[in-house]
Amino acid sequence: MAVEILDALARQGFEEVIALHDPGSGLRAFLALHDTSAGPAFGGIRAWTYQREDEALRDCLRLARAMTAKCVMAGLPAGGGKVVLLDRPELDREGAYRHLGRAVERLGGRFYTGPDVGTGPRELGWLAAHTRFVTHPGEEGPGELAESTSAGVLAGMAAALRHLDGAERWGERRVIVQGLGEVGARLARSLVELGAEVHAAEVDSERAEALCGELGLVRIDPSRELEGECDVFAPCALSGILHDLSIARLRCRVVAGAANNVLANPAHGRRLHERGVLYVPDFLINAGALIRGARFHLEGEREDVARIGAQIGAGVTAVLERAAAEGVPPVEVALREAEARLAARRSRGREGAPR
Numbered sequence: 467m468a469v470e471i472l473d474a475l476a477r478q479g480f481e482e483v484i485a486l487h488d489p490g491s492g493l494r495a496f497l498a499l500h501d502t503s504a505g506p507a508f509g510g511i512r513a514w515t516y517q518r519e520d521e522a523l524r525d526c527l528r529l530a531r532a533m534t535a536k537c538v539m540a541g542l543p544a545g546g547g548k549v550v551l552l553d554r555p556e557l558d559r560e561g562a563y564r565h566l567g568r569a570v571e572r573l574g575g576r577f578y579t580g581p582d583v584g585t586g587p588r589e590l591g592w593l594a595a596h597t598r599f600v601t602h603p604g605e606e607g608p609g610e611l612a613e614s615t616s617a618g619v620l621a622g623m624a625a626a627l628r629h630l631d632g633a634e635r636w637g638e639r640r641v642i643v644q645g646l647g648e649v650g651a652r653l654a655r656s657l658v659e660l661g662a663e664v665h666a667a668e669v670d671s672e673r674a675e676a677l678c679g680e681l682g683l684v685r686i687d688p689s690r691e692l693e694g695e696c697d698v699f700a701p702c703a704l705s706g707i708l709h710d711l712s713i714a715r716l717r718c719r720v721v722a723g724a725a726n727n728v729l730a731n732p733a734h735g736r737r738l739h740e741r742g743v744l745y746v747p748d749f750l751i752n753a754g755a756l757i758r759g760a761r762f763h764l765e766g767e768r769e770d771v772a773r774i775g776a777q778i779g780a781g782v783t784a785v786l787e788r789a790a791a792e793g794v795p796p797v798e799v800a801l802r803e804a805e806a807r808l809a810a811r812r813s814r815g816r817e818g819a820p821r
């Protein structure tokens with residue numbers, strides 16, 4: 467088993483994976499550092515009820531690698547990391563997060579952590595009591611994380627529409643947003659302000675009713691959003707939603723949203739391409755919060771949200787143009803570019819390292 471783990475780490479270019487166990491709180495977690503060749507690794511803490519330990523480890527590695535891709539494509543002197551915590555009813559959550567905080571502090575700044583699924587302001591507060599290397603939920607932190615993500619998604623969506631039709635023409639567009647959470651609700655509001663017709667699917671029916679009423683959205687059943695006819699489908703809820711079966715149901719021209727790891731696997735980028743759907747790679751378009759958080763921690767600056775949007779829009783345009791010129795899916799171009807930039811960065815690091 468141990469040898470298989472080490473093989474997987476070597477194949478995927480990982481630096482270090484730490485398995486954490488705290489008998490007091492019942493914490494069981496993996497902390498992965500994929501790349502610190504240009505600066506610290508960034509990645510949130512995902513708390514999830516995994517059926518098996520190897521499933522949690524696999525998720526941790528996949529998410530940490532995606533963070534590296536996000537960092538290199540955003541031009542940040544930083545890399546990817548992640549913590550995956552195996553959530554269980556008997557877990558003492560406060561004790562577990564305090565223990566994690568101490569573990570992150572021991573890394574001395576090689577890893578900065580923050581929110582993710584299952585880790586919100588309360589958990590970040592427990593962590594912040596024990597480590598400096600966490601995106602603080604209070605006023606001392608970078609702030610406006612969901613705003614930054616939403617601005618990036620909107621700019622990436624605009625870039626995709628310009629790429630296809632030469633102009634956004636928001637007033638003629640229908641966008642379906644899946645998930646009206648922190649990012650989805652902001653995105654829906656901005657789209658309505660621009661004049662688009664916005665349809666939304668949200669599983670929390672109280673939230674759906676309140677937001678659809680307030681923003682003037684067309685509410686759709688959360689099992690029907692994939693087959694709705696629209697210009698853009700914006701996944702802002704779950705991972706892994708695009709696979710063989712769901713791709714066949716899509717009736718949109720563009721997929722552009724905030725959710726991480728939207729494709730069940732990268733090969734589904736080609737499937738979308740063959741169906742004539744323009745898929746904007748998630749790790750390009752949803753980097754807004756990372757850019758805001760990383761610049762704050764690394765340079766002490768709160769990057770302007772509009773500038774984050776402009777940066778992401780330009781990055782998306784470049785990848786879409788290259789993909790069109792080569793006739794390949796944009797996700798293949800983006801992954802190749804991320805790999806090349808990472809390899810160059812690591813070899814520069816090796817050249818500069820003392821022997």
Ligand code: NAI
Nearest residue numbers: 612615645646647648649667668669702703724725726755
């Ligand atoms: P959130 O938890 O605030 O919102 C998610 C919303 O989706 C919730 O309202 C939930 O009820 C709804 N939902 C869950 N399953 C659904 C389904 N099957 N159909 C329709 N709605 C469903 O999360 P947040 O922060 O808005 O993030 C959205 C996605 O974007 C997540 O995948 C997250 O990992 C990703 N992301 C978020 C960033 C951020 O800055 N918050 C940054 C980068 C990625």
